[in-house]
Amino acid sequence: MPQQGVSAAAPAKESAGSNAALLLQARIQLDQLQIANRATVLARVAEVLQKVEGQVDQLVLDLRGKPLTVQAAIGETRLAPGDWVKLMRVGNELQLLGKLAATPEARIAQALAQHLPWQQRLDSGLAQLLGAARNGVRPDVPGPGKPPLLPLPEPARSAIQQLIARLPTQAGLATAPTLNDTQPGFASNQIRQWLTESGLFAEARLGRSPDPALADLKLALARVVAALATDRGTANSAEGNPLNRLTPLTSPELVQAPLQFPNLHPSPAPISRSEPVTVAQMLRLLAGMLNRVSVNQLHSQTLSARTTADGAPPATLLLELPWLTNAGEPRIAQLKIEQERENREQQETSARKQVAEWRLTLAMDLDDLGPLHFDVSLRQQQVSALVWAERSTTLNQLKAQIGELHRSFSELGLEVTDLDCRKGQPSGARTQLEHRLVDIKA
Structure with a gap:
């Protein structure tokens, strides 16, 4: 599957110093959630914050009971509040492995x-x-x-x-x-x-x-x-x-x-x-x-x-x-x-x-x-x-x-x-x- 990721890192347009600081913050957040490198985890999409030309730009994930705001580049995958996704930590990013089948809660919400x-x-x-x-x-x-x-x-x-x-x-x-x-x-x-x-x-x-x-x-x-x-x-x-x-x-x-x-x-x-x-x-x-x-x-x-x-x-x-x-x-x-x-x-x-x-x-x-x-x-x-x-x-x-x-x-x-x-x-x-x-x- 194509590279699809969600990350707490800054967008590419940020300055080098600002980007480095946000990368450090992302690593700290992932470490606090006790997610080891190359480890997989399930998360629930709690909120879709922004959409730019039909593509999701920012998400709030409910990950192990804690909210995590992430930048997202997910290609053709469509995500909505209530969806469950499988993620893998790759360095300071969370790579999207796939979306789980719709849960009863998501169907009720829809x-x-x-x-x-x-x-x-x-x-x-x-x-x-x-x-x-x-x-x-x-x-x-x-x-x-x-x-x-x-x-x-x-x-x-x-x-x-x-x-x-x-x-x-x-x-x-x-x-x-x-x-x-x-x-x-x-x-x-x-x-x-x-x-x-x-x-x-x-x-x-x-x-x-x-x-x-x-x-x-x-x-x-x-x-x-x-x-x-x-x-x-x-x-x-x-x-x-x-x-x-x-x-x-x-x-x-x-x-x-x-x-x-x-x-x-x-x-x-x-x-x-x-x-x-x-x-x-x-x-x-x-x-x-x-x-x-x-x-x-x-x-x-x-x-x-x-x-x-x-x-x-x-x-x-x-x-x-x-x-x-x-x-x-x-x-x-x-x-x-x-x-x-x-x-x-x-x-x-x-x-x-x-x-x-x-x-x-x-x-x-x-x-x-x-x-x-x-x-x-x-x-x-x-x-x-x-x-x-x-x-x-x-x-x-x-x-x-x-x-x-x-x-x-x-x-x-x-x-x-x-x-x-x-x-x-x-x-x-x-x-x-x-x-x-x-x-x-x-």
Whole structure:
């Protein structure tokens, strides 16, 4: 194979003195990484810093848990963040021997990058679907003047109604029994059901039970697509899935910050004020909503699978739960659930007593109370909770009820180590993939 190398040495245009100094620095770096001359090593491409006329100019490698910035001359070989490469030290350079087959992490990152630019908010998307089911749709081919709205085809309207019927409601949440009521398992079972049907586990549930009628947000959106496609006569056409031929409708705020989670935005306009859409626009809207669910699925996998210098990262689930207000308006609750996992050394020293730590972040925007963030941590019998409110009136209400929350935790046999209410939002509330993990411009 042609000579292909990566080196911490200076470019050829540097002066002799500067070049010698950088060569010495490169040798020191390679010695610190304990790479002997002619020895081979595996490294992961963490970041592509520069590209000049299609050729990689500079890379950041994750080599033995440490970042190493290198100049690169790799010929026809194409490298992207997440790729694994085999290198050999030759003097003060690392010679590229080859690129390993794509890892599951790299494939997940690639799929995530493909979905990122095409996300539609679930709450505003559901509001548009509800408006179409109640009020009808505009004709795909506009006529003279302002043509009347057409009723949505019955199969599609029925699919939307079934989807909405499965969503939690504000009234239902307010009247649900607590853990201390006569049905102690009701609340936890109901929450578990909502999480299961959030769309995050759609493919896994289908793998266990290939029932197309499973109660699941992602599958329910797909059923609306199928109903609309059947009415348009495209479901079984040679062109295949109609979504493949449509550009998804996107939400600008998700395009500007595609990986931030949670990421609350102002509530969508009431359904009565939403502009009617055509069937074609509904399909584009649904495509964007399905992309949003897929991004949360892939984002969860990437966060859980990424390698860190401190060992295994926490198992992470990111999901959005749509719910309905008393006025029937869709809203979103964003949840991040993390389980801290011990690395191998910790497991060997504490094999007899595994201690799991769970962390929950819940963010939602309530019409009467405004944006709220909840951070809860549970380790064995110890619990801590912080509640953040952006409105001063809401903060005062929370402080007045914090004693009741403390008593509820105590009645469950938990030791409260920290419990507080604060104004604003937590600075660490957002989970954002490092730009080194996913190149969203690729």
